[in-house]
Amino acid sequence: MTEMLEISDLTVHFQINQGAIEAVDHINLTIRRGEILGLVGESGSGKSVTSFAVLRLIRPPGRVVSGSVHFDGIDLGSLPEEQMRRMRGAKIAMVSQTPRTALNPLLTVGRQISRLLMVHAGLSTREAEKRMLEMLRLVRIPAPEKRANQYPHQLSGGMCQRVMIAMALATSPQLLLADEPTTGLDVSIAAKILDLLRELSTKTGAAIMLITHDLGVVAEICDRVAVMHAGQLVECAPVRDLFHNPAHPYTKALVRSIPRVDRDVVLEPISGSVPSLINPPSGCRYAGRCEWTMDRCRVSRPPMVEAAPGHVVACYGFEERRGTC
Amino acid sequence: MFFFNYVTRRFALALPTLFGVSVICFTLTYLLPGNPAMVKAGPFATPEHLAEMEHQMGLDRPFPEQYYRYVSGIFKGDLGESASTGRPVSQDFLQRLPATLELNLASLLIAIVIGLPLGVLSAVHRDTLVDHIGRVVGIMGVAMPSFLTGLLFVYLFFYILDLAPSPLGRLGSGIEPPAHLTGLYVIDSLMTGNWTTLRSSLHQLMLPAATLGLSAIAPVARMVRSTMLEILESDYIKAAWAAGLPRRTVIYRDALRNALIPVITISGIVFGFLMAGNAVVESVFSWPGIGNYAVTALLTKDSAPIQSFILFVALTCVMVNLAVDIAYGLIDPRIRFS
Numbered sequence: 001m002t003e004m005l006e007i008s009d010l011t012v013h014f015q016i017n018q019g020a021i022e023a024v025d026h027i028n029l030t031i032r033r034g035e036i037l038g039l040v041g042e043s044g045s046g047k048s049v050t051s052f053a054v055l056r057l058i059r060p061p062g063r064v065v066s067g068s069v070h071f072d073g074i075d076l077g078s079l080p081e082e083q084m085r086r087m088r089g090a091k092i093a094m095v096s097q098t099p100r101t102a103l104n105p106l107l108t109v110g111r112q113i114s115r116l117l118m119v120h121a122g123l124s125t126r127e128a129e130k131r132m133l134e135m136l137r138l139v140r141i142p143a144p145e146k147r148a149n150q151y152p153h154q155l156s157g158g159m160c161q162r163v164m165i166a167m168a169l170a171t172s173p174q175l176l177l178a179d180e181p182t183t184g185l186d187v188s189i190a191a192k193i194l195d196l197l198r199e200l201s202t203k204t205g206a207a208i209m210l211i212t213h214d215l216g217v218v219a220e221i222c223d224r225v226a227v228m229h230a231g232q233l234v235e236c237a238p239v240r241d242l243f244h245n246p247a248h249p250y251t252k253a254l255v256r257s258i259p260r261v262d263r264d265v266v267l268e269p270i271s272g273s274v275p276s277l278i279n280p281p282s283g284c285r286y287a288g289r290c291e292w293t294m295d296r297c298r299v300s301r302p303p304m305v306e307a308a309p310g311h312v313v314a315c316y317g318f319e320e321r322r323g324t325c
Numbered sequence: 326m327f328f329f330n331y332v333t334r335r336f337a338l339a340l341p342t343l344f345g346v347s348v349i350c351f352t353l354t355y356l357l358p359g360n361p362a363m364v365k366a367g368p369f370a371t372p373e374h375l376a377e378m379e380h381q382m383g384l385d386r387p388f389p390e391q392y393y394r395y396v397s398g399i400f401k402g403d404l405g406e407s408a409s410t411g412r413p414v415s416q417d418f419l420q421r422l423p424a425t426l427e428l429n430l431a432s433l434l435i436a437i438v439i440g441l442p443l444g445v446l447s448a449v450h451r452d453t454l455v456d457h458i459g460r461v462v463g464i465m466g467v468a469m470p471s472f473l474t475g476l477l478f479v480y481l482f483f484y485i486l487d488l489a490p491s492p493l494g495r496l497g498s499g500i501e502p503p504a505h506l507t508g509l510y511v512i513d514s515l516m517t518g519n520w521t522t523l524r525s526s527l528h529q530l531m532l533p534a535a536t537l538g539l540s541a542i543a544p545v546a547r548m549v550r551s552t553m554l555e556i557l558e559s560d561y562i563k564a565a566w567a568a569g570l571p572r573r574t575v576i577y578r579d580a581l582r583n584a585l586i587p588v589i590t591i592s593g594i595v596f597g598f599l600m601a602g603n604a605v606v607e608s609v610f611s612w613p614g615i616g617n618y619a620v621t622a623l624l625t626k627d628s629a630p631i632q633s634f635i636l637f638v639a640l641t642c643v644m645v646n647l648a649v650d651i652a653y654g655l656i657d658p659r660i661r662f663s
Binding site for chain 1: 559560561563564565566567568569570571572574579582583656657658659
């Protein structure tokens with residue numbers, strides 16, 4: 001089998017006073033070895049929650065209601081906590097969306113990387129430091145010996161993000177969960193970080209789940225794209241296919257909302273907003289914003305159907321139209 | 326170098342505070358009713374004698390000059406004379422200070438040793454039984470007035486259970502004080518290997534320190550809890566979990582170390598509060614410290630010791646705040662390097 005990560009039927013709820021927030025609703029997703037999968041959607045669509053669920057770090061009031069996560073054939077849900085902890089950071093690493101605040105302010109950045117090597121790879125202090133400097137060089141931090149002894153507040157945002165990436169990759173993980181790794185960075189640095197991720201994935205063969213709301217980033221480095229809307233997966237396709245033949249009305253709208261300089265296109269914002277996830281109605285959660293809405297969209301949830309080889313979509317409207325054209 | 330500048334800057338900022346305290350302290354006693362010259366001259370003094378005495382004591386000079394004399398006196402170590410002991414206040418103070426310091430430090434230690442783990446446990450096991458018990462213990466400690474806890478402790482541990490010695494001073498009867506090094510009996514006897522004295526002084530210290538410490542557990546525990554809760558939700562702690570660091574590393578190294586800054590602040594405040602609050606406990610346990618001294622002075626309207634006590638407590642607070650600021654710098658690189 002070539003599946004690195006297999007998420008089946010994952011549902012995550014957050015219990016609050018007014019009811020349950022259904023943050024992730026019956027998601028099926030796979031990532032192959034060495035593949036870069038983009039997970040896109042608006043804020044609050046459940047992208048980050050999915051990645052925390054993979055690491056089994058959903059804590060109360062959050063709860064994984066159903067589903068399983070298989071990593072390299074292992075059912076992560078059945079692992080004892082101690083074994084799961086050894087997976088985190090070592091086999092499955094995460095790059096946070098907030099590099100500045102995700103580094104411990106009281107430890108030098110070098111120490112934050114080297115202690116992971118000591119914990120996960122069992123290296124001695126000396127070996128860990130050597131490897132830490134190699135990692136800093138790998139992510140192209142200038143003067144790594146000097147930077148290693150500095151604290152996060154002395155580094156720029158882009159530099160912190162590189163440190164985070166160096167930290168995530170130090171233990172050679174097989175899967176990298178990169179949560180908005182370029183948010184808050186200026187364009188040239190963002191591009192460098194993305195190049196770095198792609199290069200590292202080619203070099204080490206690690207699979208990457210790239211969580212983002214930026215389709216530009218997706219087009220640049222992803223192999224496949226999964227589109228989430230309000231906790232539901234609506235479409236999943238190879239990147240070219242998705243941009244050229246989006247099947248789901250939400251994806252179409254997302255693609256239309258990308259600013260372009262080569263063509264004179266009026267930007268179309270997506271009408272409406274993400275529906276409330278507190279006790280949402282059954283059926284498609286995009287129904288309230290969709291131009292194709294039919295009666296049954298509001299009643300039952302559309303199943304995933306294949307639109308093209310490797311391209312799946314969950315939309316009744318699409319099924320209806322496919323027959324006619 | 327950065328750090329040296331930081332400390333110097335902090336120290337410079339403490340000076341105006343001390344100046345303000347001395348002005349307030351002096352003005353208060355200046356405005357208080359009663360004539361110190363009359364107290365000193367005695368009830369049968371003639372008006373001429375009284376005027377002579379006022380002149381001698383400088384009371385007929387203008388206010389700024391009196392203030393100047395008072396301050397320069399302080400710098401020379403002259404705090405005036407106690408009417409009841411007939412000795413210089415500075416001498417009385419120096420003699421009693423170690424007793425107070427010993428009691429306060431022991432109380433602070435108790436408050437931190439119990440309050441810190443209690444706060445951590447309450448935060449980690451939020452809204453569980455541990456958290457609720459911690460809350461109840463904390464509230465009880467604050468709600469009970471020290472004189473009452475002190476008396477209850479004496480009644481229970483000395484009178485009923487006979488586990489504690491009689492609440493009379495720093496050493497049991499017939500025990501010689503240790504050689505004078507720091508003046509803190511526990512430390513001095515430890516340093517000179519005087520085990521009999523060590524046991525006796527610890528025994529005597531037990532109840533008053535527990536009484537005073539109990540009132541300070543709650544502020545420490547509450548502060549640790551709220552800070553820990555905040556920090557456990559922070560991005561870097563989430564990242565630490567995601568990086569697969571062991572639980573004890575995440576909680577006790579990453580989270581607790583970051584939580585220490587507010588804990589140090591509250592310890593500083595608590596120490597100042599113990600300094601002022603010990604007067605009651607010292608009276609209950611006949612502890613020969615400056616709190617007890619000030620209470621006695623208050624009852625006999627002996628102004629110089631009271632004035633000195635206020636000044637001293639204020640000075641302690643300022644010094645402790647300075648120490649707290651320095652400790653921040655030692656813990657937090659963001660302060661050290663900015």
